[in-house]
Amino acid sequence: MEINEIIDAIYPLTSVSKNLIKKSIVETKFPKGHILFKADKIETSIYFIKKGIARAYAYSDENEITFWFGKEGDPIVSMQSYVNNQKGYEDVELLEDCELYELKTEKLHKLFLEDIHIANWGRKFSELELIKSEERLISLQFNTATERYLALLENCPSIIQRVQLSHIASYLGITQVSLSRIRATLK
Template sequence: MFLGNFGLSQDSTQQLLDKGTVITIGKNKTFIHEGKIEKHSYLILSGCAKAHLNHDGKDINFWFGFEGDFLFSFNSKIYRQPGYENISTLEECKLWRISNEELNEINHNSLEISNWSRKMTEMELVKTEKRLIDLQTKPAAVRYEELIQNHPGITNRISLGNIASYLGISQVSLSRIRRQQ
């Protein structure tokens, strides 16, 4: 099934499937809330989501997730403390959900699943690090071009306002970049 794409044996995949559940969340719904301890981790089966936070009354997007992406509150998953982010759907999403407690228990009992879980977390950390470096070193036009190349059709799925926020620019600046391409 959907976890088979991650290099797990059939037995390990079945262990995870038995502990998790598939849920559907409607469009524009926040399901991970800043300031709260999130008790679950998710895998996006269909749809897309964003991680965002409120800064001085302004919604700041800093992550987009698509099919196959693992999502969780880092602070809650790793430190069992309230998260700093909100995670909201941008489309109706079908998600595989597992409690962090169940995942930790399975990780303790299965080296293969533990390595898979670590790898999923590391992949998200690498994406975050790359994004931080790109924000510091690349002009917005280059970041936009790379976003479009990495996610063809993203402008059909995510509003330009959300994309501008993700790029750290105004919607007017994004319109200017789009006109120049």
């Protein structure tokens, strides 16, 4: 996905403001399996996925718990680092070879002070991330595993073909055996 589409999907900007952000963005590539973010580290960049897929996870009793997937167009951000300049709690692993747009957080925060349109874009970016987190929390609290799986199929069908079932089961909060049963029941 091209950077213009990604920026516009968050919040439309004037061409001058959009160009200021674009001047601060660097394209980068990393291979499948690369750990982009490491827990207990302040992350100094946010990324937008041009091509590829990633997952965020944390550890619980030595088990990896996947709580987020990102695909083309999605941001990769440690909100704890982005908002509070504090260490994040998540690891982010690239599940495919990825092409990313990198934006240094410090540069973006400077742009917020210089351009009200970019500041509003940043506010909208944070609001959208908050809504995603809220929807995820509500889904885990109120939906059955089958309902969560069906929502994943509806909202992001490519994840099922591109991500290991163990990661999907973890994301849904179930075992891989339970996921296999749900998939068999739905066929």
